[in-house]
Amino acid sequence: MMSRTADDDMTKGTGSYEQLKLGNQLCFPLYAVSREIIKKYRPILRKIDLTYTQYLVMMVLWEEDTVNVKKLGEMLFLDSGTLSPVLKSLETKGLVSRSRSDEDERILLISLTDRGCALREKAKDIPFEISKCVELSPEETYELGTILRKLLKQTR
Amino acid sequence: MMSRTADDDMTKGTGSYEQLKLGNQLCFPLYAVSREIIKKYRPILRKIDLTYTQYLVMMVLWEEDTVNVKKLGEMLFLDSGTLSPVLKSLETKGLVSRSRSDEDERILLISLTDRGCALREKAKDIPFEISKCVELSPEETYELGTILRKLLKQTR
DNA sequence: CCAAATTCAATTGTGCCCAATTAAATTATA
DNA sequence: TATAATTTAATTGGGCACAATTGAATTTGG
Numbered sequence: 001m002m003s004r005t006a007d008d009d010m011t012k013g014t015g016s017y018e019q020l021k022l023g024n025q026l027c028f029p030l031y032a033v034s035r036e037i038i039k040k041y042r043p044i045l046r047k048i049d050l051t052y053t054q055y056l057v058m059m060v061l062w063e064e065d066t067v068n069v070k071k072l073g074e075m076l077f078l079d080s081g082t083l084s085p086v087l088k089s090l091e092t093k094g095l096v097s098r099s100r101s102d103e104d105e106r107i108l109l110i111s112l113t114d115r116g117c118a119l120r121e122k123a124k125d126i127p128f129e130i131s132k133c134v135e136l137s138p139e140e141t142y143e144l145g146t147i148l149r150k151l152l153k154q155t156r
Numbered sequence: 157m158m159s160r161t162a163d164d165d166m167t168k169g170t171g172s173y174e175q176l177k178l179g180n181q182l183c184f185p186l187y188a189v190s191r192e193i194i195k196k197y198r199p200i201l202r203k204i205d206l207t208y209t210q211y212l213v214m215m216v217l218w219e220e221d222t223v224n225v226k227k228l229g230e231m232l233f234l235d236s237g238t239l240s241p242v243l244k245s246l247e248t249k250g251l252v253s254r255s256r257s258d259e260d261e262r263i264l265l266i267s268l269t270d271r272g273c274a275l276r277e278k279a280k281d282i283p284f285e286i287s288k289c290v291e292l293s294p295e296e297t298y299e300l301g302t303i304l305r306k307l308l309k310q311t312r
Numbered sequence: 313c314c315a316a317a318t319t320c321a322a323t324t325g326t327g328c329c330c331a332a333t334t335a336a337a338t339t340a341t342a
Numbered sequence: 343t344a345t346a347a348t349t350t351a352a353t354t355g356g357g358c359a360c361a362a363t364t365g366a367a368t369t370t371g372g
Contacts, residue, residue: 012243019283020279020280021215021219025272025283026290026300026301027193027197027237028232029188029206030186030189030190030193030300031370032232032233033191033307033311034186034189034190035360036311037181037186037362039172041183042314042360042361046269051326051327051328052328053327053366054343059176059177062173063178066346068350069350069351070349075372078179079330080329080352081330081331081332081351081354082329084351085352086327086328087252101172104338104349104350105350106336106337107349107350108350120173120176121241123176124176127175127176127180127181128257134182134234134307134322136307140303141182143271144300144303145182145185147292147296147299147300148185149174149183150292150296151189152185152189152192152284152288154289154291155189155192155195181361207357207358208314209357209358209359223321224321225320226319226320234359234360235360235361236322237322237323237358237359238359238360241357241358242358260319260367261318261367262321262366262367263319263320263367264321273330277325
């Protein structure tokens, strides 16, 4: 008996566990792809001595020039427990400066230094280098971006 | 056509940095969504005293019953540096057992204990609970899964 | 058979991530 | 205006992730 595979019986036995599989849950490939792509960034980012998280912070600063930690956290979906040490590390490298707001001393303002600003030029081609590692059609790229942004919005 | 903003000018000034923005790179939302969804798992998994990584390992074992560390790493895209402590932790909880293969003593076999097997019943409804937090249409779910699996395949 | 290469897991060190707590500063309220 | 509530970062501790190294066991080539 029991020649059916465990995979396709939803009526009894192991069938009730059908959804409890790696292949039937979106979160696992999401998680794995995310890590795999960050892995592709690593050798490229090492050339400018940045980790992926540090690179995310720098991208914000290249657009905003000055932001506080709270705003940065909201933009990157990261909290102070993650950002505090990352920002100290960027300060140690001389890429950002940290200073308290005059109006509200609880607020820590993060600004680009000249060196941090100059790094933008060196980072310029990174998105192109990464895009070479990821083979998706323009349609797939657009579709993926749309769905991910939709999911991200749901977490707010 | 002359009403374009600084954001889409590829011809001068900051234009050459256009791709170097959070909004124009897929990796960032991928990374953020992955973390946000894992965050949704946390309170649910806490009820059965598992972390997300431990849950992934258990899902493999509920299907395979016995696997070695190398195979597990290939399935989950994780290396021994991550898995070794996770597996020890699962052993401490009494959910898995670790034993060397008789034929090749380099190989560590991970097996479900009775308690680990029984946990499956408690975990049964987790995929359903998570799906309630994620609002995607069936089409979007299918599309996302297809694209993620394609990307995952490219890393091999 | 034996040395070299390979395979597999464990260890070590660095860097996130996050929950929970703390501490400092500001704002709102009785 | 005291004081209670809120806001904002920093700190702490636990658990991954991963690169690099190590060491043990097996396989392979001469």
